[in-house]
Amino acid sequence: MTQTSAVLREGQRAIPPEIIVLAGCLIALITFxxxxxxxxxxxxxxxxxxxxxxxxxxxxxxQNLLWGLGQPFAGAVADKFGAVRVICIGALLYAAGLVVMAYATSAGLLNLGAGIMIGFGLSGCSFNLVLGAFGKLLPERWRPLAFGAGTAAGSFGQFLFPPIGNALIQSFGFEMALIVFAASVLLVLPLSLALATRGAAATAAVNAGPSQSIAQALAEAFRHPSYVFLVLGFFTCGFQLAFITAHMPAYLKDTGLPVWVGGWTLAVIGLANAVGSLYSGFLSSRMSKRWLLSLIYLGRSVAIAAFILLPATPVTAIAFGITIGLLWLSTVPPTSALVMLMFGTRYMAMLYGFAFFSHQVGGFLGVWLGGILYESMGSYTFVWWLSVALGVASAIINLPIKERPVERPVPQAA
Structure with a gap:
């Protein structure tokens, strides 16, 4: 039994690692x-x-911006007081936001429901909180694969929900589709009980290094160049993913393809991402994480460039979905593993949350620029090529990362 397991067993009923991983994966699937x-x-x-x-x-x-903005605070609260209450509040806010979105007859209500409520809801119940709980609850040998499995489960949610959403929209209208989605999010409430962590006070003993406050942990992280490089590189991941998620169906419709092609392209992205995320989790424990990240970003740029240069057909759209899906969230396992390697598990949810904020700033710009530039230029061409350039930049910026724990002063004996 690892030291982590022993501490977490003291004073509470032990939950088998298999149950923790299963519950976390289901939460990631439902919320994503x-x-x-x-x-x-x-x-x-x-x-x-x-x-x-x-x-x-x-x-x-x-939504993307507030998801990222709320993530460090949600992570800090989960690190301090435990994950269950944060996840439950997030799920309730998420479900309420979907209901408001269903009946949003004005831009203001749409921004309230789809933007503010869902954005902050996601910050409290998405796979980021799940990965933080995995880092605290699971033995070390379980973590790399669990990070990949949690990310892959979110991807499988992307495979399941777009076809279901398409069918619901066609049969009952978009309002009912959003209500059904809201009901599904409430399933997170009972599942969250398996991820009960005991907060910083209970887990401090299993973290190497001196005791730290939240402010000290943040100061240490942002003075560490490798963490800064990691955070900056993650910006591109959010830009590319959010742009494609929000605008791919409309882009394909503009090229004259039927509506089903957009839905199934998003679906195969999710299915391929489940494979890519699991394999990325496997590779994260067997090769250099910085090189893995660099190759993923470079591969995305090549895939996007090929897609926009080729004629748009159902075959090229689905092929692009499979290719980009294999690289979709495969950045998450090595990124989360690097955060844990550098700083340990005590403030992992918060520090990964700041990296994810950079991701979501990129997501905000990807979605927003896609809509603004489409209305002004009449096409998405500029944003596609901007995605290619950002992918190359992130491939380069991850290379100087040093894969080792941060150096901390050794306490001297009195």
Missing amino acids: GPRAAAGLFQIPMTEAYGWGRDVFSLAIAV
């Missing part, structure tokens, strides 16, 4: 699914209310 299907609602909602794509894009951009 509806937001991954957001692009399906752009055309029916803009047509119903006469909005431009920039209106819908702004709401989803705000």
Whole structure:
């Protein structure tokens, strides 16, 4: 039994690692699914209310930004007091936001529901909190694969929800589709009980190094160049993913392809991502994490460039979905593993949360620029090529990262 397991068993009923991983994966699947299907609602909602794509894009951009902004604070609260209450509050806010979005007849209500409520809700219940709980609850040998499994489960949610959403929209309208999605998010509440962590006071004993406050942990992290490089590189991941998620169905429709192609492209991205994330988790424990990240970002740039240069057909769209899906969230296992390697598990949820904030700033700009530039230029071409350039930049910026724990002064004996 590891020291971590022993500490967490003291004073509370032990939960088998298999149950922890299963519950965490189901939470990731459920919470990632509806937001991954957001692009399906752009055309029916803009047509119903006469909005431009920039209106819908702004709401989803705000969602991405607030998801990232709330993540460090949600992570800090989970690190300090435990994960269950944070996850439950996040799930309730997320479900309420989907209901508001269903009946949003004005841009203001759309921004409230799809933007503010879902954004802050995701910050409290998405796979980021799950990965933080995995780092605290699981033995060390379980962690790399669990990080990959948790990320892959979120990806499988992306595979399941877009086809379901498409079918619900076609059969019952977008309002009912959003209500069904809201009901599914409430399943997170009972699942969260398996991720009960005891907060910083109970886990301090299992972390090497001196005792730290939150302020000291943040100061240490942002003085560490490798962490800064990691955070900056993660910006590109958010830009690319959010742009594709929000605008791919509309982009494919503009090329003359039927609506089902957009839904199934998002779905195969999710399915391929489940494979890519698991394999990335496997590779994270067997090769240099910085090189793995660099190759992922470079591979994305090549895939996007090939996609926009080739004629748009159902075959090229699905092939792109499979290719980009294998690289979709495969950045998460090595990124989270590097954060844990550098700083330990005590403040992992918070420090990964700041990296994720950079990711979501990129997501905000990807979605928002997609809508703004489409309305001004009449196409998505500029944003596609910007995604390619950012991928190359992130491939380069990850190379100087040093894969070792941060150097801390050794306490001297009295």
